[in-house]
Amino acid sequence: MTEPTKDNTFCFYPFYALVFKLYENQDLKAVAPCCMMHDTWKPNIDQVNSVLSKEELEGLNPYEIFYHEKFKELRKNLLNNVRDSNCATCWKQEDKGILSHRMYSKWLFEDEFNTDLREVDVSISNKCNLACRMCNVGSSHQLWEDVDKLEKSNKLRLFEKASNHSLRSHNLPQDVKNNYLIQWIYHNTDKIKILKASGGEPLYDKNILDLLRKFVKDGNSKSTELAFHTNAILITDEIIELFNEFKLQRHTFSIDGVDETYEYIRHKADFSILEQNIKNWFKKSNNIHIVNINFVLSALNIGNIIDFLEWIALMFFEKIRCNIFISEVRPEGRGIDIKNLPIEYLKSVQTQILEFKEFKIKKYDFHYEIDKLLSLIDHAIQNNICNLKKLYNEIVLLDGTRNQSYKNYLDFSLIKILENV
Ligand code: SF4
Incomplete structure (x- = not known):
């Protein structure tokens, strides 16, 4: 079985996992095989890395997403030493000399390695319940309290500048x-x-x-x-x-x-x-x-x-x-x-x-x-x-x-x- 190493681009996640975390109203607007993919943005577009676009995702069930041509292409790239642009998070880390997320990916099942949807991350x-300092309102509704207070004291723009x-x-x-x-x-x-x-x-x-x-x-x-x-x-x-x-x-x-x-x-x-x-x-x-x-x-x-x-x-x-x-x-x-x-x-x-x-x-x-x-x-x-x-x-x-x-x-x-x- 191929394993992820520094000398290849292989990663196990696209062969068994899907991540559903980013929505617009009730609709999914991005999809990934791991939670790290959405950490980087597509160059020149105001959109996080996602294997399928919001339009392409429309109406598809998880199996249709998992077996979509774009997912097949991602798997092919990762198996063939091609740095797929959707996986920029990992490539950036590796270029810094850091062990990337894919290096920790594993085949976690008892049967032979194959392509089969088995994991969902939602x-x-x-x-x-918390309002952590490095978090955002997309992950904690409690942070709206800080946004409101900063806004009322005219300091929101200053905070936005300080926190990127x-x-x-x-x-x-x-x-x-x-x-x-x-x-x-x-x-x-x-x-x-x-x-x-x-x-x-x-x-x-x-x-x-x-x-x-x-x-x-x-x-x-x-x-x-x-x-x-x-x-x-x-x-x-x-x-x-x-x-x-x-x-x-x-x-x-x-x-x-x-x-x-x-x-x-x-x-x-x-x-x-x-x-x-x-x-x-x-x-x-x-x-x-x-x-x-x-x-x-x-x-x-x-x-x-x-x-x-x-x-x-x-x-x-x-x-x-x-x-x-x-x-x-x-x-x-x-x-x-x-x-x-x-x-x-x-x-x-x-x-x-x-x-x-x-x-x-x-x-x-x-x-x-x-x-x-x-x-x-x-x-x-x-x-x-x-x-x-x-x-x-x-x-x-x-x-x-x-x-x-x-x-x-x-x-x-x-x-x-x-x-x-
Ligand atoms: S290579 Fe990295 S970004 Fe791409 S699927 Fe694997 S862990 Fe995720």
């Missing part, structure tokens, strides 16, 4: 519970072997929970794996019971730091509740296969990363296999991008990470994306912008709407840097 609304227009995303997943694609999944639970969901916060959305109950009712949950991208704040006993009805769980928890750093970034979350919830979930679940943690690297948490890695070890070491994935904050170059930090600060964090790598990593035996982390910091040093004003503006403008001060949350060295702006 977002069906922007409803969320991050707040008001164009990709607004509306409440699409009656969308025909979601309905298709609802009526074809036997066909879905891996159900992925993100949001918004999938556990905040009653429609996602109804979809899970339908899998149970149809008797298909025991042959379906669950892979939710969740902030883990809403995992109750009732939800654990529902999760236990499925074949296995391999969720990804979004955790971008520990203690105050976490609470500052993940606004409205409480770190002790997160900890309790994860422990409770761990104790009462009977089908956890693996735990993935996604850490969105930004100027706000880079100084907290060693504490974060130690905390992960404390939570999961010798209990379960744990993968820690590091993502870049988007859009590139926004105020809180690590490229806006001074080189000396980046180098001091880099030294701490190298020490951690040397003395702790082997002991913990987790999959840490430490090399990716180091290459992202290296990239930020090589392409340093050090626009401290932009960093400061993005931080304090949001502090203003939230009645907060970064001085109560961030690491001491970063506070010092910000105080001198």
Whole structure:
């Protein structure tokens, strides 16, 4: 079986997966085989990368999408060392020397590798319990509160400039519970072997929970794996019971730091509740296969990363296999991008990470994306912008709407840097 390597363009996702996350009203306006494809835009067109256009998607069911000529062409390209332009997210990362998303793709099924739709990854609304600093209204409706306050104080344009227009995303997943694609999944639970969901916060959305109950009712949950991208704040006993009805769980928890750093970034979350919830979930679940943690690297948490890695070890070491994935904050170059930090600060964090790598990593035996982390910091040093004003503006403008001060949350060295702006 072909495997993704640096010397080829192969990727498994287009052979078994579809992602439905971007809508216009009730209609899907983009489709991808992985959640990363939509992170980059088509050159010269105001549209994210998508295998089919909104017009081409009209009226097609998931099978028709999956076997569409354009998907066939994508598969052909990826098998033949052609860098398909839709996969620019991966090529850009690889050109930076970073292990791209495709490198982690795998054939996850027991039978022989073939082309067969088995996984769907859905977002069906922007409803969320949190208002994270790097997020946008397309993924959390709670951020409208910040938009309103910034607008009323005439600071919205300033914030948009500082954050590279991050707040008001164009990709607004509306409440699409009656969308025909979601309905298709609802009526074809036997066909879905891996159900992925993100949001918004999938556990905040009653429609996602109804979809899970339908899998149970149809008797298909025991042959379906669950892979939710969740902030883990809403995992109750009732939800654990529902999760236990499925074949296995391999969720990804979004955790971008520990203690105050976490609470500052993940606004409205409480770190002790997160900890309790994860422990409770761990104790009462009977089908956890693996735990993935996604850490969105930004100027706000880079100084907290060693504490974060130690905390992960404390939570999961010798209990379960744990993968820690590091993502870049988007859009590139926004105020809180690590490229806006001074080189000396980046180098001091880099030294701490190298020490951690040397003395702790082997002991913990987790999959840490430490090399990716180091290459992202290296990239930020090589392409340093050090626009401290932009960093400061993005931080304090949001502090203003939230009645907060970064001085109560961030690491001491970063506070010092910000105080001198
Ligand atoms: S190559 Fe990258 S962008 Fe393309 S489908 Fe694979 S993971 Fe997604």
